[in-house]
Amino acid sequence: MNDDNLKHCFDVKLILKTVFHSLAVLLSYSVVLAGCVIAFNLTEEERRIPDVDNIRKFVTCFLTNWNYSFQTIFLSLALAYDVLEWLNKHETSIGTKIRYWRDIVFTALVVPFTCFVTGMFWSVYTIDRELVFPMVYDAIVPWWFNHCVHTNIAVVVVLETLLQPRRKPVNFKLELLINTSVSVLYAVVYYSIYFFAHRWLYGVFGVMTWWQVCLFQLFIWASVFFFYWIQYPINRMIHGSEPEMDVKEVAKEHKDYKEDERITEKTNGIVQTESYEDRNGSVKNPDLLSAPFATKSWSLKYRLIREQFENSRL
Numbered sequence: 001m002n003d004d005n006l007k008h009c010f011d012v013k014l015i016l017k018t019v020f021h022s023l024a025v026l027l028s029y030s031v032v033l034a035g036c037v038i039a040f041n042l043t044e045e046e047r048r049i050p051d052v053d054n055i056r057k058f059v060t061c062f063l064t065n066w067n068y069s070f071q072t073i074f075l076s077l078a079l080a081y082d083v084l085e086w087l088n089k090h091e092t093s094i095g096t097k098i099r100y101w102r103d104i105v106f107t108a109l110v111v112p113f114t115c116f117v118t119g120m121f122w123s124v125y126t127i128d129r130e131l132v133f134p135m136v137y138d139a140i141v142p143w144w145f146n147h148c149v150h151t152n153i154a155v156v157v158v159l160e161t162l163l164q165p166r167r168k169p170v171n172f173k174l175e176l177l178i179n180t181s182v183s184v185l186y187a188v189v190y191y192s193i194y195f196f197a198h199r200w201l202y203g204v205f206g207v208m209t210w211w212q213v214c215l216f217q218l219f220i221w222a223s224v225f226f227f228y229w230i231q232y233p234i235n236r237m238i239h240g241s242e243p244e245m246d247v248k249e250v251a252k253e254h255k256d257y258k259e260d261e262r263i264t265e266k267t268n269g270i271v272q273t274e275s276y277e278d279r280n281g282s283v284k285n286p287d288l289l290s291a292p293f294a295t296k297s298w299s300l301k302y303r304l305i306r307e308q309f310e311n312s313r314l
Helices: 003-009 012-040 050-057 063-086 093-131 135-139 143-150 152-163 172-197 203-207 210-239 245-260 298-310
Strands: 262-265 271-274
Touching: 012 063, 012 143, 012 152, 050 135, 063 093, 063 143, 063 152, 063 172, 093 143, 093 152, 093 172, 093 203, 093 210, 143 152, 152 210, 172 210
Parallel strands: none
Antiparallel strands: 262 271
16 A cells, blocks of 8 residues: 555545545435435326426426536546545546536536525425425425425535635636526526416416516525635535645745846956855855955946946046
8 A cells, every 4th residue: 555545544534525425415315316216206196287387398497497407417526536545636627627526516507506495495384385385295295305406405515615625716707607597597598488378387486576586596596606606615614714824935936046047247257156144244254255346347347347437536
């Protein structure tokens, strides 16, 4: 066993991340498989129920399912990177790309949409569950499935935030572009279903007037952006500020080294190092210093020398 593998064996944080991502990936794909089984096993009588028919026809158009897809993709990338870390391949080209997109997907999509879905779903559910999850769903959707797609997703975000520091965006412009594009695209898909199929996927929109719907949509976009933005201050509160002190110290030492070993050119073209002691008066060998006017042009040297002789009392 080499030193890197031995180090990994005692890396508690890596062990926790690997176990967490493995269990989360297993649960995610199990829930996806269970959802497919539920959709294909609907009876003819259940399909006649309008709310149930919405699930069957527009299963890919619910924001809950979009968000769960984002989270499944992220967990798959995270587990793949964990495996590369155990194999000491995480600094390779493929490892760098996986880490880059893992963080992009998490910060731009998983965090903002998970926070919105969990917060909005349970808020409306508490007020009137018929507006977001009608009671008729209980006959076909198990209670644990409901919690997996609306509750456990928040647990994943919390645990990932505790285990992995993400104090600032990896690529702010790209993350903002992805976040905004998905928000607008979902709005287009959602309202297109209403205009062409004449039904709301979520009943809460059906009790609003159009100006209330517009305000609510603006609130949705603002909430998604807020959750994207707030994750970084929260992450810095948990993991501390960016550890830039080491970089600054290295830069300072490098600068001091350059100053203490300043290079000057002598008239004969020989390069001589001028030490810190030389510049502060404690010269050990004055002959090693640069000659007077060595860095000036000959015409300037001549004028300066002439002025010294003309002003001399000799």
